Amino acid sequence: MKKLKVKDLAESYKVSVEEVIAELTRQGITVKAASSQIPEDMIELVEAYFDDLYHGEDAPMVKNDDRPRNKNKSRGKEEFERSGKNNNGKPGKNKDKAETSAVGGAVSDGVARLSAPFIVKNVAEAIGKKPNEVISELMKLGELLSINQPISENTLRKLLKNFALELEIVKNEPSKAAVEAENDYEMPVPVDDPEKWPERPPVVTFMGHVDHGKTSLQDRVRNTHVVEGESGRITQHIGASTVVFNGKPITFIDTPGHAAFTSMRARGANVTDIVVLVVAADDGFMPQTVEAMNHALAAKVPLIVAINKIDLPDANPDKIYLHMQQNNLTCEDWGGTVGVVKVSAKTGAGIDDLLERILLEAEMLDLKAQPKRPAVGTVIEAQVENGLGPTASILVQNGTLSVGDIVLAGEEFGRVKTLINDRGERIKSAGPSTPVKLVGLSGVPEAADKLVVCSNEKAARQEAEKRRAASRALHLANQTISSAEDLFSKLNEQEHKSLRLIIKSDVRGSGEAIEESLKQLPSEKIGVEVVMNGVGAITENDITLAAASDAIVVGFHVRVNPGVNDLAEKSKVEIRLYSIIYELLEDITDALTGRLEPEKREKELGKAKILQIFELNKGPKVCGCLVEDGLVKVGSKARVYRNKQLIYNGEVASLRRFQDDVKEVRAGLECGIRLDNFVDFIEGDVIDLYEIELKKATL
Numbered sequence: 001m002k003k004l005k006v007k008d009l010a011e012s013y014k015v016s017v018e019e020v021i022a023e024l025t026r027q028g029i030t031v032k033a034a035s036s037q038i039p040e041d042m043i044e045l046v047e048a049y050f051d052d053l054y055h056g057e058d059a060p061m062v063k064n065d066d067r068p069r070n071k072n073k074s075r076g077k078e079e080f081e082r083s084g085k086n087n088n089g090k091p092g093k094n095k096d097k098a099e100t101s102a103v104g105g106a107v108s109d110g111v112a113r114l115s116a117p118f119i120v121k122n123v124a125e126a127i128g129k130k131p132n133e134v135i136s137e138l139m140k141l142g143e144l145l146s147i148n149q150p151i152s153e154n155t156l157r158k159l160l161k162n163f164a165l166e167l168e169i170v171k172n173e174p175s176k177a178a179v180e181a182e183n184d185y186e187m188p189v190p191v192d193d194p195e196k197w198p199e200r201p202p203v204v205t206f207m208g209h210v211d212h213g214k215t216s217l218q219d220r221v222r223n224t225h226v227v228e229g230e231s232g233r234i235t236q237h238i239g240a241s242t243v244v245f246n247g248k249p250i251t252f253i254d255t256p257g258h259a260a261f262t263s264m265r266a267r268g269a270n271v272t273d274i275v276v277l278v279v280a281a282d283d284g285f286m287p288q289t290v291e292a293m294n295h296a297l298a299a300k301v302p303l304i305v306a307i308n309k310i311d312l313p314d315a316n317p318d319k320i321y322l323h324m325q326q327n328n329l330t331c332e333d334w335g336g337t338v339g340v341v342k343v344s345a346k347t348g349a350g351i352d353d354l355l356e357r358i359l360l361e362a363e364m365l366d367l368k369a370q371p372k373r374p375a376v377g378t379v380i381e382a383q384v385e386n387g388l389g390p391t392a393s394i395l396v397q398n399g400t401l402s403v404g405d406i407v408l409a410g411e412e413f414g415r416v417k418t419l420i421n422d423r424g425e426r427i428k429s430a431g432p433s434t435p436v437k438l439v440g441l442s443g444v445p446e447a448a449d450k451l452v453v454c455s456n457e458k459a460a461r462q463e464a465e466k467r468r469a470a471s472r473a474l475h476l477a478n479q480t481i482s483s484a485e486d487l488f489s490k491l492n493e494q495e496h497k498s499l500r501l502i503i504k505s506d507v508r509g510s511g512e513a514i515e516e517s518l519k520q521l522p523s524e525k526i527g528v529e530v531v532m533n534g535v536g537a538i539t540e541n542d543i544t545l546a547a548a549s550d551a552i553v554v555g556f557h558v559r560v561n562p563g564v565n566d567l568a569e570k571s572k573v574e575i576r577l578y579s580i581i582y583e584l585l586e587d588i589t590d591a592l593t594g595r596l597e598p599e600k601r602e603k604e605l606g607k608a609k610i611l612q613i614f615e616l617n618k619g620p621k622v623c624g625c626l627v628e629d630g631l632v633k634v635g636s637k638a639r640v641y642r643n644k645q646l647i648y649n650g651e652v653a654s655l656r657r658f659q660d661d662v663k664e665v666r667a668g669l670e671c672g673i674r675l676d677n678f679v680d681f682i683e684g685d686v687i688d689l690y691e692i693e694l695k696k697a698t699l
Contacts, residue, residue, distance in 0.1 A: 240435030410449030606630025
């Protein structure tokens, strides 16, 4: 950022420091000495003002030049004359023509045609005025704005009225040339006959209510244990994998069933070819089942109903048929078109029938893609990972994505450094319907962003910067206060109590889901305001922002960086860490509605000290510990302290004694402890083990 001192200003315009200080003071800028700095957001305005003051038609001096200025036209005057304006902003030689500025504004017949956002500097250029003139008029209207701040529509109308102008808002409609050049950053696509394209694997999404067995069904197919790695045994991220059945590959996307993940399920439905609606045979249709079904129907995606848990004694498939009929889904057995397959994730019954039905649906859809074109895909999930930086889970929908490709995803770009498949293997390329983890982007894209391969890095960077600028401009336009009345209204709104939060999560989708859930919490007395929703560990910047905005920092599946707790304590900022979304939502709900919180009584289990860190060939690191007091159990809550500062709050994922997995280890014994989603421990860290007993609060 440019810096400007009083003495520099005095030297540039060959005037005394005292004169500069006096002039700045008259203009409302407080400076005391030659070494005082001009506020950064006022530098451009101050320079424009002093140019006008000392370099105008009647000024005797020129910056860095001793010649009389009145013998030469100023650069500013020449620029105004070239645009059909003289130095006073009055029509010049081209007064019969519409004067058009470089910022998309035009003035003719007393009408200023401008497009949002209305930045002070841009408005001044568009109407042929100097920024300090515009700012002075704004001050008369009671608006204190700097040269780069936006003007609200109502204020702009009043401002223009003072200049005898009316406002006409025009939309930024791109020219024909701009439309043709809009996708210049993308690689050219070969023109060929889609009928000749090869088949591609179907993309299948499992949807349904929480705990109805979506992930367990996929585990049965993949012979993996994804569900065991999720906190509280609940799927909280979108995942993707590929299996081969009867020689044909099938891509699966697993979406969480919890109500908080509505947007994630909607996203899954929009990238999928076939939806498998999983319904528990003992439960039937539940609220999220109907919601998931509606997402699939809205996306016009064929449905297969999988009746899971048929091995249970109280399984009742006929109840599912009835529920389907009540929700306008008619199964084939009842004369409809929706396929129903009875399965059991536990015993494996009906799994082959389900896969055969998926391939049958795919055959009828006649799915094809062109692998020889540049890749196009969708961001399923994005996060920041230790050692890898920003990563994005991508579903390639058409073409082939290769290592070395220049890609653009939303507002982020980069060169593909690494591609990792669903089995954790590094691969060189990924074809249609292939899910991969991509490493190499400049930042974390938004989930559901479109990914394209670009012609070169410069084009990708320029497009990314253009999108960021457009996003910032939209944000500025939405933040403006339309009038003095609106200002008082906004001040009154601020008196309305709100709980401000800064959310930091491990992946983008979780943060979105948490924010969406918090917005839906009902309360007339208090509301939720999300100041920032980011990805990655909790940093000092988060604490600074929280202190400035009087917010609480909520961490979901993330750690606290070293030194952050000290800053939070000094800044009086509260940090809350969670590993299960239910706990987070319950805590915030209780705070919002004013209900009495349940009495949470922590039952201390024990304490362990980390003696040694073990690196394993497969899986995350394990800490070798001595249980100093009490006992440690699998599933018990765990807090990790470093120098008496809390850095992690989660639970014990597994325990080992020598080569055996055990359920608990008592005081005096050594063991290996693996914590859920935490591997940054060091020797000397202390782990406090506890359980939470909930007792309903009473008056």
